[in-house]
Amino acid sequence: MILVCPACHTRFHIEVGALGTHGRKVRCAKCRQVWHAEPPEDAPRELAETPAGYAPPPPAARRAGAGVLAWFGASLCVAALAYAVVYRDDVVRAWPQSAPLFRTANLTLAIDEAVKVEDVAASRMFESGVSVLVVEGAIVNRSNAAAPAPAVRVVLIGEQGRELATELVTIGAVEISAGDRVPFTARMINPPREASTYRISLEAAPT
Known part of the structure; x- marks a missing residue:
């Protein structure tokens, strides 16, 4: 100008x-x-201009506001956790990978009562001179509704309960229909000689 x-x-x-x-x-x-x-009347004004009479809130008020937001966020988290615990069976049906989280917290799941491992048998054999441990059984759904198909974990145990080897077996199905049974076979090559027993458990199938 x-x-x-x-x-x-x-x-x-x-x-x-x-x-x-x-x-x-x-x-x-x-x-x-x-x-x-003076600048001309049609000159652009600064967008960040502070309005006349505006005073920023005192630090104490800002801290109080931040505290309210933090409390509200914590309340939402607690409510979400409470919902997940109460309706954990629904959560597991929608998201099977969440099942180990509930089991770690010692929370029982309906799937644990409905889906069981039955007719388990283990045998050692030699194939082409190689020692092989074969663990066979079936996963049975005793409930009245379909359940997510779990994976089977076989753990070999030695003295004093020490875990020596583990094998995770998937059954190739997404879910098990009500009343159905699905066989599984776990093969462990060269299992530790000092293994004296084994443990079977079910967990969410990997995706």
Whole structure:
């Protein structure tokens, strides 16, 4: 924009943004006259300008507001956890991978009561001179509704309950129909000689 000195009428160019939102004092380069120059009415205003009369909240109020938000967020988390615990069977049906989380927390699941491992038998044999342990059985769904198909974990145990080897077996099915039974076979190559027993457990099938 063009400014005109009110004393000597010298004209000179200045950027509108240099005057700010409310104008500022300028000095004539020729006669050294000083006056307050206002930006034109159609000049763009700063979007971040603080409204007149605005005062930021005191630090204590800001801390209180942050505390309320933190309390609200914590309340939502507690409510979500409570819902997941109460309706954990529904959660496991929708998300089978969550089952180990509930079992770790010692929470019983309907699937644990409905789906069982039965008719388990283990035998050692040699195939082409290699020792192989074969564990066979069936997963049975005793409930009246279909259940997510679990994986079968076979753990070989030695003295003092020490776990020596483990094998995870999937049965190739997404779910087991009500009243149905699905066979499984676990083969462990060169099982530890010191293994004296084994343990079978069910867990969510890997995706």
